[in-house]
Amino acid sequence: MISFVPEPHLLDSPRGRDWPRLRAPVRDQDAAPPPFAEVAIVGAGPAGLAVASALWHHGVRDVVLLDRAGEPCQRFFGRIDLLGQRVLRSPYEHHPGVEGYRDCELLDFARLHWSRLTPVERREIRMAQAGHRSVVPVDVFDAYCAHLVASHHVAERTWRASVREVRPTTDAVTVLADRFTVTARHVVLCLGEERRPAPESWWGGGRPPSGVSYWDEPLPRGGQRQIVVGAGLTAAHLIGNALAAGREVHWVIRETGERFQCADVNSTFFRPEGRARFDRVTWDERLGLMARFRRASIMFEFRPMLERAEAEGRLVVHRGEAVTTVADGAAVRLDGGRVISGDLAVLALGTAPSIGTRLLPPDLVAERDGWPSLDERTLGYERAPRVSVVGAAAGMVLGPAARNIDGHRVATARVAAAIAGRLSQESVAPQRVVARV
Ligand SMILES: Cc1cc2nc3c(=O)[nH]c(=O)nc-3n(C[C@H](O)[C@H](O)[C@H](O)COP(=O)(O)OP(=O)(O)OC[C@H]3O[C@@H](n4cnc5c(N)ncnc54)[C@H](O)[C@@H]3O)c2cc1C
The missing domain is CATH 3.50.50.60 (FAD/NAD(P)-binding domain)
Structure with missing residues (x-):
């Protein structure tokens, strides 16, 4: 058998280039967000960014993003830079942009900035265009995320906050953070993963x-x-x-x-037929697949x-x-x-998915084998349908790819469509709903 070992110099893309950026208004980081919103997103990493961008395309603009860092994707790039990681593991097809709308995708973005790329990076783009595995520079991905943030007005709607509790009622959800409270019609938890502690x-x-x-x-x-x-x-x-x-x-x-x-998850799980394989099996079989395919x-x-x-x-x-x-x-x-x-x-x-246990009452999370009980169609908690998840927490619905950027996009498509659909049927403003609670 011939085994192919890709070249190590692919790992050395430069970091910190000066990319042209869309202008975004500057806002006081310590100001409080509006007390009411149609949607509150907790966590502004790649998953939260994907959700905010998709809702923007659905016409849902009354959105508040709350993140400990107060800036989109800071934890993701902070971790990557701490490790000195220069290229992503995921290919050009995986990005938090929105499919089905006229958005610039990651590969389009890289091609638009051809003159700023090294010869090795340009060759990887040609590989991606030819349908081969390609390596994405962290620098390109960072600039692309900044482009999504600016083009979907995400920075203006992101506030620094450490969320302590999420309280759902029948008509609304109250999010209690360290400095303020926000009440929204719907809440999306995009909490990412925490490092796994030593035994x-x-x-x-x-x-x-x-x-x-x-x-x-x-x-x-x-x-x-x-x-x-x-x-x-x-x-x-x-x-x-x-x-x-x-x-x-x-x-x-x-x-x-x-x-x-190449990828941290077997690549079949990124395709619809791979996810369908996960759909058709029992809970125990899903656990088995996770144990087999979420290995380091x-x-x-x-x-x-x-x-x-x-x-x-x-x-x-x-x-x-x-x-x-x-x-x-x-x-x-x-x-x-x-x-x-x-x-x-x-x-x-390794890391462990944050499934909402520190924010929601345990009976609403209804944890089973470390996973939340979710409605598979909407990714809402079965016992708190106004609260949904995007990111690793959706693993037992979407399979091992849920923890990756591509999985966030698949989850986002479901969650954003479900929320936009429900909002169009709910015409009462959130403050009036809260007054009734
Ligand atoms: C070093 C590293 C490299 C990776 N490389 C890749 C890759 O190449 N391709 C890929 O597909 N995946 C990669 N991953 C997996 C990657 O973590 C996810 O794809 C992506 O970061 C997850 O995005 P997220 O938004 O779900 O989580 P995060 O990026 O972690 O964002 C979650 C955000 O929520 C915030 N938050 C959580 N709880 C609260 C709270 N209570 N109150 C306020 N804010 C809160 C966090 O502070 C954080 O900012 C990598 C992971 C690591 C650690």
């Missing part, structure tokens, strides 16, 4: 011991020896950065070997770099060894009893 048995829970941190925290400078725990793309970025800084790296992976794969893997492009470093002894891989405890001074004990220690240990244990 309590590793050090007893809470903040990690000294010398130990998580992948989404800034790393201390210096140190000669770094331990990385985890088997996914995040771990691969951490290893690449540590090697580039001249450190010796110890990599702990529980599985017996690393998995290299690394983009192929990393393989030459990792293999070379291992051959040269700069990288020591501890395959098939699970961590049992972690102690001060980055001392990591493996299940065979061996302890490896370094100047720092970084944990990249």
Whole structure:
């Protein structure tokens, strides 16, 4: 069998170019939003941006977006830049733009800015046009998201807020944030995913011991020896950065070997026939598919770099060894009893979907095996139909692709159409409804 290993230089797209931007009005970040809106979106990441853009096309403009950062997509690009990630894992077809409307899609946008692209980036665009797998620069994706934000008036409607509680009633939903309250006809939770914490048995829970941190925290400078725990793309970025800084790296992976794969989910799940495969099976079979296809893997492009470093002894891989405890001074004990220690240990244990449990009463989320109970047609909570989800939380309806940008677009199409349809039947202004509650 011939195995194709793509070239590592695809990973090196430049970051921070000066893209031409549409003008967007500047608003006081600390002002409060209007107390009533037709739709409130909690979370302004790529999923929230997709929902706001789609509602705009449906003619629903009375929308309030609430996000901890107060700026669209900040957590997404913040995490990516912290890891030094220069290209996305998803191809050009995956973007948070709206299908079925005359929007500029990600590939159109990249082609419009041809003169700003490197020869490698231009070749990837030709690959995408020819229907092959292509690698998208983070810089292009960032500029494209900024374009969507400006062209759909999203920045003007985004407010910094930490949402603490979501209270649905029959006619409306009240969103309680740290500084204000907003009541809306419909609420869409686009909460994304939180980092997966280490098991309590590793050090007893809470903040990690000294010398130990998580992948989404800034790393201390210096140190000669770094331990990385985890088997996914995040771990691969951490290893690449540590090697580039001249450190010796110890990599702990529980599985017996690393998995290299183009996308993080089998690409069939991004197509309608793949999603249909998920539709037709029982809950338990869906759980089985999720366990099989939501496993950690690394983009192929990393393989030459990792293999070379291992051959040269700069990288020591501890395959098939699970961590049992972690102690001060980055001392990591493996299940065979061996302890490896370094100047720092970084944990990249994946992420877990936020399904609304911290915001909605548990009986409304009706959690089952870690997933919310959703109406499959509208992605509304079965017991709170005015609240719906877009993003990873829709995983048990849309399959493993729900956590990716392409899955957000599929979910958005359902949610935005359902909300726009219901709003057109509900003519009473939200404040009058609230007065009746
Ligand atoms: C390093 C990295 C690289 C990735 N690369 C890709 C890729 O190439 N392609 C791909 O398809 N997917 C990729 N993903 C998966 C990716 O996370 C999702 O596709 C995308 O970020 C999810 O968008 P989201 O809007 O659902 O979540 P997020 O981007 O996390 O946005 C959720 C937002 O909600 C806010 N929020 C949550 N709770 C509250 C609250 N209570 N109050 C106020 N605000 C709140 C958060 O602060 C955040 O801003 C990557 C993930 C990571 C971590």
